Amino acid sequence: MQARGAVSIPRAWPNWLPAFGFAALLGLALFGMELLEPFFRWVEPDARSVIYARASFVDLLGRHLLVVGAAGAVTVCLGLIAGIAVTRRYGRDFLPLAGQLASIGQTFPPVAVLALAVPALGFGTPAIIVALMLYGLLPILRNTLAGLDGVDPALKEAAIAMGMTPRQRLWRVELPLAAPVILAGVRTSITINIATAALGATVGASNLGDPIIAGIINANMAYVIQGALLIALLALTVDSLFDLLEQQLRHRPTD
Amino acid sequence: MIELNKVSKRFNEALAVNDISLRVEKGSFCALVGTSGCGKSTTLRMINRLIPHSDGEILIDGQPIEQLDPVKLRRRIGYVIQSTGLFPHWSVARNIALVPRLLKWPAEKIDARVEELMALLGLPFDEFVGKYPHQLSGGQAQRVGVARALAADPDILLMDEPFGALDPLTRDKLQEELARLQARLHKTVVFVTHDMDEALKLADHLVVMREGRIVQQGSPLTLLRHPADPFVESLLGGLERGLKQAGLTRVKEHMTSLGPQVPAHSRIPGDFTLRQGLSMMLRDHTERLTVVDASDVPIGELSLRRLIKESQSERGTPRAG
Amino acid sequence: MVIVNAGERHPSPNVVLIALGIVMLCAVWLLGVVSVAPNRIVPGTSYPLVAALGMPGALLVTLLLGAMTALALRPARIHYLAMLLLLVMVLLLMPFGLMVAGHFLIDPALPQARLGLGAAYWTLSFVLLLYLVELRLRLAIKRLPTALLLVAVALAWWLCARLWLDDLALVQEFQARRGAFFSAVGQHVLLVGVAVGSSLLLGLALALAMHRFHRLRKAGFALLNFLQTIPSLALFGLLLAPLAWLGANVAWLGNLGVSGIGNTPALIALIAYSLLPIVRNTFIALQQVRPDTLEAATAMGMRGHQRFWQVRFPLALPVLIEGVRITTVQAVGLTAVAALIGAGGLGTFIFQGLGQAAMDMVLLGALPIVAMALIADAALGALADITRHGGAS
Numbered sequence: 001m002q003a004r005g006a007v008s009i010p011r012a013w014p015n016w017l018p019a020f021g022f023a024a025l026l027g028l029a030l031f032g033m034e035l036l037e038p039f040f041r042w043v044e045p046d047a048r049s050v051i052y053a054r055a056s057f058v059d060l061l062g063r064h065l066l067v068v069g070a071a072g073a074v075t076v077c078l079g080l081i082a083g084i085a086v087t088r089r090y091g092r093d094f095l096p097l098a099g100q101l102a103s104i105g106q107t108f109p110p111v112a113v114l115a116l117a118v119p120a121l122g123f124g125t126p127a128i129i130v131a132l133m134l135y136g137l138l139p140i141l142r143n144t145l146a147g148l149d150g151v152d153p154a155l156k157e158a159a160i161a162m163g164m165t166p167r168q169r170l171w172r173v174e175l176p177l178a179a180p181v182i183l184a185g186v187r188t189s190i191t192i193n194i195a196t197a198a199l200g201a202t203v204g205a206s207n208l209g210d211p212i213i214a215g216i217i218n219a220n221m222a223y224v225i226q227g228a229l230l231i232a233l234l235a236l237t238v239d240s241l242f243d244l245l246e247q248q249l250r251h252r253p254t255d
Numbered sequence: 256m257i258e259l260n261k262v263s264k265r266f267n268e269a270l271a272v273n274d275i276s277l278r279v280e281k282g283s284f285c286a287l288v289g290t291s292g293c294g295k296s297t298t299l300r301m302i303n304r305l306i307p308h309s310d311g312e313i314l315i316d317g318q319p320i321e322q323l324d325p326v327k328l329r330r331r332i333g334y335v336i337q338s339t340g341l342f343p344h345w346s347v348a349r350n351i352a353l354v355p356r357l358l359k360w361p362a363e364k365i366d367a368r369v370e371e372l373m374a375l376l377g378l379p380f381d382e383f384v385g386k387y388p389h390q391l392s393g394g395q396a397q398r399v400g401v402a403r404a405l406a407a408d409p410d411i412l413l414m415d416e417p418f419g420a421l422d423p424l425t426r427d428k429l430q431e432e433l434a435r436l437q438a439r440l441h442k443t444v445v446f447v448t449h450d451m452d453e454a455l456k457l458a459d460h461l462v463v464m465r466e467g468r469i470v471q472q473g474s475p476l477t478l479l480r481h482p483a484d485p486f487v488e489s490l491l492g493g494l495e496r497g498l499k500q501a502g503l504t505r506v507k508e509h510m511t512s513l514g515p516q517v518p519a520h521s522r523i524p525g526d527f528t529l530r531q532g533l534s535m536m537l538r539d540h541t542e543r544l545t546v547v548d549a550s551d552v553p554i555g556e557l558s559l560r561r562l563i564k565e566s567q568s569e570r571g572t573p574r575a576g
Numbered sequence: 577m578v579i580v581n582a583g584e585r586h587p588s589p590n591v592v593l594i595a596l597g598i599v600m601l602c603a604v605w606l607l608g609v610v611s612v613a614p615n616r617i618v619p620g621t622s623y624p625l626v627a628a629l630g631m632p633g634a635l636l637v638t639l640l641l642g643a644m645t646a647l648a649l650r651p652a653r654i655h656y657l658a659m660l661l662l663l664v665m666v667l668l669l670m671p672f673g674l675m676v677a678g679h680f681l682i683d684p685a686l687p688q689a690r691l692g693l694g695a696a697y698w699t700l701s702f703v704l705l706l707y708l709v710e711l712r713l714r715l716a717i718k719r720l721p722t723a724l725l726l727v728a729v730a731l732a733w734w735l736c737a738r739l740w741l742d743d744l745a746l747v748q749e750f751q752a753r754r755g756a757f758f759s760a761v762g763q764h765v766l767l768v769g770v771a772v773g774s775s776l777l778l779g780l781a782l783a784l785a786m787h788r789f790h791r792l793r794k795a796g797f798a799l800l801n802f803l804q805t806i807p808s809l810a811l812f813g814l815l816l817a818p819l820a821w822l823g824a825n826v827a828w829l830g831n832l833g834v835s836g837i838g839n840t841p842a843l844i845a846l847i848a849y850s851l852l853p854i855v856r857n858t859f860i861a862l863q864q865v866r867p868d869t870l871e872a873a874t875a876m877g878m879r880g881h882q883r884f885w886q887v888r889f890p891l892a893l894p895v896l897i898e899g900v901r902i903t904t905v906q907a908v909g910l911t912a913v914a915a916l917i918g919a920g921g922l923g924t925f926i927f928q929g930l931g932q933a934a935m936d937m938v939l940l941g942a943l944p945i946v947a948m949a950l951i952a953d954a955a956l957g958a959l960a961d962i963t964r965h966g967g968a969s
Contacts, residue, residue, distance in 0.1 A: 152338075163326050198810065
């Protein structure tokens with residue numbers, strides 16, 4: 001990559017522990033919930049079953065991840081493309097509007113967006129994916145704009161003066177320098193979407209929110225705890241993975 | 256060679272640069288000097304088309320720049336700015352290698368070039384190659400900036416107050432090294448600065464600008480001897496003009512052969528400036544200095560009386576610097 | 577530097593407004609304008625523009641939107657003002673369009689029949705909002721006049737709904753549960769208020785402590801970040817079980833009203849979520865005051881409390897209010913989720929509506945929540961602006 005790239009600077013190892021820990025706990029909770037049966041029996045002595053069994057936890061997790069992942073993939077692409085487009089010369093007219101839209105849109109509570117999506121799109125997983133896409137787009141768009149805007153104008157000019165083409169400037173200078181801010185936007189978006197997707201259980205999608213909703217409806221605290229535990233661990237695992245990614249980025253000095 | 260013919264630049268209605276004409280010969284070092292907002296940076300940035308000019312024509316080696324592809328044009332012009340503009344996410348080596356990479360040089364050639372440039376700029380290869388800009392001092396960063404500008408061996412070098420943010424000692428050192436580099440590389444340099452001493456030290460063609468116009472241009476000695484108006488004179492330091500002029504010539508150009516008298520006690524190397532010689536006379540309370548060569552062998556004498564006579568007889572006859 | 581070509585006579589077309597205009601024209605012609613349902617559960621049939629408004633109505637709408645788009649081709653201040661006028665006209669005419677549609681499409685013989693807003697109406701409202709934002713930027717209209725304009729339009733809509741729009745499903749839904757609606761709004765505001773108020777007090781104390789004691793800093797932020805990461809539904813769920821157990825097994829807590837379901841877990845969770853933005857902003861506000869400013873204050877002979885109240889506090893206030901704004905907007909949404917665990921508030925309508933597949937009831941819950949969030953955002957944003965002196969942050 002660089003001249004005699006062998007000369008490397010000492011870099012501290014990122015802290016893998018939280019990510020590993022949460023992932024391990026998530027795995028344990030997924031496959032070992034039965035081991036806790038005595039505890040849940042103690043919580044709900046009168047219930048017919050104390051381990052949620054309408055679907056396997058792995059299934060629920062898979063569906064949860066699918067929804068969040070599908071929405072996330074689309075939003076990252078769309079948000080980046082939109083953010084880049086409105087900061088180029090041809091799209092600059094749309095920049096103020098996009099900025100305002102991103103900040104006004106985040107005022108809308110996610111649960112309201114989900115609720116409004118149902119009348120428009122109907123019940124079920126596709127509606128949730130669309131709602132998550134709409135809502136998750138905004139933090140990514142906003143941070144992409146902020147990140148690209150935050151690149152030192154002197155650097156942008158230096159890039160022009162060195163004879164870089166617009167495309168080279170974007171890919172080699174602007175995006176790498178904006179990456180930490182953009183990544184923070186993706187992190188916010190995904191974190192919100194994991195939480196909002198869980199609410200999707202109330203609009204007919206089946207995912208990790210299911211045990212909680214079923215537990216509330218049937219007054220079965222054991223179900224509630226199981227669902228809540230899994231969602232919390234999922235959110236913490238994903239969040240600590242993002243933390244790792246951010247540390248990786250930060251270790252390449254970018255300020 | 257760079258030529259500007261009746262070039263103007265308007266921002267909205269305001270004239271930032273007003274009808275200037277300028278010719279920078281191949282291999283010469285031209286300094287644009289003036290107070291802030293006088294249009295010197297704008298002039299510089301029009302040359303590599305960072306800013307399009309509004310009127311007139313700018314020629315590089317006889318070709319109007321608007322006929323050239325801006326990207327290709329910029330790749331053959333080195334550019335150095337005050338804030339260095341080093342890319343913080345790239346190592347020193349990668350920063351220096353930028354333009355050669357853009358030009359798709361083969362990897363071995365780039366590696367060799369980076370090593371050569373780092374040696375040229377006094378950056379020990381093993382120590383600096385993997386460092387990132389935030390690990391460098393201001394002076395080191397600016398050395399990298401100059402190395403980056405020189406990487407693809409451009410004929411032309413544009414420098415926008417490159418040493419403006421450095422402390423005086425580092426600045427002096429880098430100025431000297433730039434002068435040394437220029438003596439070796441003979442680039443066509445356009446150098447923007449508000450520091451007249453810096454301009455006098457480095458340039459062989461001075462352009463004084465004010466409110467978008469060129470007030471006076473010529474060799475440093477011409478300007479020192481015949482400032483066109485009070486503004487140029489004040490920029491040149493008013494009363495200290497004489498000393499500045501003395502700073503431009505070497506002791507050995509003014510020495511006389513050793514006379515029959517007892518040689519003066521104080522000795523000065525012939526490569527020192529006349530200004531340093533005068534300073535030494537004041538320090539040592541003497542009117543005469545013995546001029547020595549590099550191996551401390553006396554080669555002549557510097558006498559205050561003679562210097563004054565010399566400048567009286569020379570008044571009015573410009574002399575090449 | 578932005579180089580504006582100062583040719584006033586031939587400004588280049590405003591592509592943003594043209595694009596928005598075309599989107600609106602496409603929406604009204606291609607999407608369903610209204611839907612008609614025989615009762616509140618059955619999904620309605622959707623009707624296009626001409627069927628809903630008749631040919632004259634359709635032409636009027638097209639004319640208005642077309643004029644807005646055409647004016648954007650030659651943007652000048654006067655044209656922007658004209659566009660603003662047209663925009664307000666369209667906004668005011670929207671409820672009348674519903675009346676006309678009701679007149680055409682609702683069979684008076686069916687008392688249960690109701691009119692729903694179609695996709696075109698939603699799209700139109702949303703795009704008009706964007707249009708207003710863009711016009712506001714172009715005309716440099718301040719926050720307050722824009723807010724007043726929107727309030728006036730909302731009032732006009734409200735009046736139309738009260739007086740003439742009995743056919744509208746949303747209105748019927750509202751009239752059917754007027755009492756429950758107002759008490760839900762009250763509960764919602766109360767929950768948000770109590771949560772934000774207590775987290776403000778707690779957060780200030782915590783931020784001051786973290787400012788003073790360095791050791792608390794890392795642990796404090798780690799804990800608050802951790803809490804913020806846990807999804808709301810999960811946190812509510814995790815609080816349910818232990819609180820239910822406490823309520824049932826510790827008599828005095830039970831007497832205080834602590835139980836798994838209801839306000840207690842909701843408030844605990846809301847406060848937990850609200851702490852991070854408040855603490856973070858207070859902390860930043862305290863840290864950002866430059867040491868030399870404080871040193872100058874000391875050098876001028878200010879005492880400790882004078883320095884706090886005259887220098888530190890005024891400089892920190894806007895950032896603190898910004899934190900309250902973020903917290904409040906977030907709490908409005910989270911309180912809606914809290915309805916799932918029986919905390920009451922507008923979320924009740926959303927989840928009941930979803931359970932019964934009664935979409936109008938969902939709207940009755942969701943729309944006021946959105947309005948509440950927007951109002952809180954605008955009001956606290958304005959307050960932060962007022963406390964900011966001379967644009968300093």
